Amino acid sequence: DGGITQSPKYLFRKEGQNVTLSCEQNLNHDAMYWYRQDPGQGLRLIYYSQIVNDFQKGDIAEGYSVSREKKESFPLTVTSAQKNPTAFYLCASSPYVSQDGYTFGSGTRLTVV
Amino acid sequence: GNSVTQMEGPVTLSEEAFLTINCTYTATGYPSLFWYVQYPGEGLQLLLKATKADDKGSNKGFEATYRKETTSFHLEKGSVQVSDSAVYFCALSLVGNEKLTFGTGTRLTIIP
Numbered sequence: 001d002g003g004i005t006q007s008p009k010y011l012f013r014k015e016g017q018n019v020t021l022s023c024e025q026n027l028n029h030d031a032m033y034w035y036r037q038d039p040g041q042g043l044r045l046i047y048y049s050q051i052v053n054d055f056q057k058g059d060i061a062e063g064y065s066v067s068r069e070k071k072e073s074f075p076l077t078v079t080s081a082q083k084n085p086t087a088f089y090l091c092a093s094s095p096y097v098s099q100d101g102y103t104f105g106s107g108t109r110l111t112v113v
Numbered sequence: 114g115n116s117v118t119q120m121e122g123p124v125t126l127s128e129e130a131f132l133t134i135n136c137t138y139t140a141t142g143y144p145s146l147f148w149y150v151q152y153p154g155e156g157l158q159l160l161l162k163a164t165k166a167d168d169k170g171s172n173k174g175f176e177a178t179y180r181k182e183t184t185s186f187h188l189e190k191g192s193v194q195v196s197d198s199a200v201y202f203c204a205l206s207l208v209g210n211e212k213l214t215f216g217t218g219t220r221l222t223i224i225p
Binding site: 006033040041042043045048090092094099100101102103104105106107109 | 216218
């Protein structure tokens with residue numbers, strides 16, 4: 001079955017360390033997205049990519065970085081510059097031209113200890 | 114710009130009650146409209162969608178009708194169950210721009 005896989009489901013990081021969250025999709029989707037969700041809050045867009053080797057900042061890109069070397073993969077690095085990284089991170093993908101919306105992964109919960 | 118405004122939560126209902134979660138939108142052009150559901154600790158799942166005016170999306174007993182005249186896409190269910198407890202997000206997208214615009218989400222709790 002096609003889908004989008006995020007790993008790990010839970011991640012603990014010490015302050016001052018960078019950490020990379022994985023997102024892989026086998027849906028042949030062109031576009032991929034990273035969102036952050038804080039408890040009781042909505043979704044905030046961090047970065048998105050519509051084609052390989054290209055990506056754009058979303059609303060809260062500071063302290064994060066991404067790469068898009070392969071169509072299937074869109075890893076997110078949470079750097080030590082991110083002041084408050086503890087959150088639930090969601091990855092999503094969509095076809096470039098579609099009225100079907102997004103397919104979401106199951107999320108990664110990052111906790112800074 | 115484009116925006117989605119959702120009913121403030123949280124919403125608490127008894128089992129078998131009638132549910133309405135309001136959603137209105139502002140868009141330049143003719144959007145597609147979506148409802149997503151998020152169960153605790155999980156990602157979002159597409160619940161239903163509508164791509165043009167007067168379309169009705171439906172799934173799992175939930176319905177929403179695309180009302181262009183009132184720029185609304187309210188979510189309804191005739192008889193809710195405890196298993197419907199989740200956060201519901203309304204969203205829109207415009208043809209040619211796949212970035213979705215989400216509402217802030219409405220937390221729904223159903224009491225037995």
